[in-house]
Amino acid sequence: MNTIKYILFDAANTLIHKPSLWMNFINVLNYYGYKVSESELKQKHKLLSEFITFPDVTSETFYKTFNKELLNALGIIDFPELLKSIFNTCKYLPWEVFEDVTYLNQYSQFNLGILSNFNTSLRTLVKEKIPTINFKHIIISEEEKIAKPSLEFYEKAVHKIGLKPQDILYVGDSLKLDIIPALQIGFNVRLIDRDQTYPSSKYSVKSLNNILK
Secondary structure (H helix, E strand, O other): OOOOOEEEEOOEOOOEEOOHHHHHHHHHHHHOOOOOOHHHHHHHHHHHHOOOOOOOOOOHHHHHHHHHHHHHHOOOOOOHHHHHHHHHHHOOOOOEEOHHHHHHHHHOOOEEEEEEOOOOOHHHHHHHHOOOOOEEEEEEHHHHOOOOOOHHHHHHHHHHHOOOHHHEEEEEOOHHHHHHHHHHHOOEEEEEOOOOOOOOOOOEEOOHHHOOO
16 A cells, blocks of 8 residues: 555445435335334345446436335335335435545545546535545546446546556445456555445445555
8 A cells, every 4th residue: 555646436425425315215114114224224225236236317217126126125025105105205315425534634645536426416516515625536427428347437547547556546335336346457445334234355444534554
């Protein structure tokens, strides 16, 4: 890690998240008589997200498919009214910043950037939610017309940043979308794992405060 000159971050569920999602989802399940803990919901959601790729712009059709699989993973047989209620309760929730994003201020000796599967609204969102951090590059899949886990997307990041891959530390929350392709390119990596879904991973850290340790 001694050669690190640049730290590149994923965005969704690494820097920003939708904290009200979990309780909204659980409240719908409770209404229909299902009891699910937040920890179980988060874990099943995370693992399912490794197999179902989120599009840059999501839709009701996509979420019905995703939530159907999530319910089944929780042992719940889906039905149209339940899927509709979940979508209506969980759509358009606000993005918020994780508390440990404040630790990014301690990395002022590095250039910082973002590489994300997201739409172009990410630039405004980052400016509004993380105004104290100057991200040198914000590289967005919708703009580049290519997305993770494509190695070409990571190669574009290397070209834009202008450093060797081994000089870059990449921080993300997904094994499939972030860690595996980043390793293949030659980046140093950290898997941000606040809920300890992957406690056995040698790349796992619980906080953005620990990414250089």
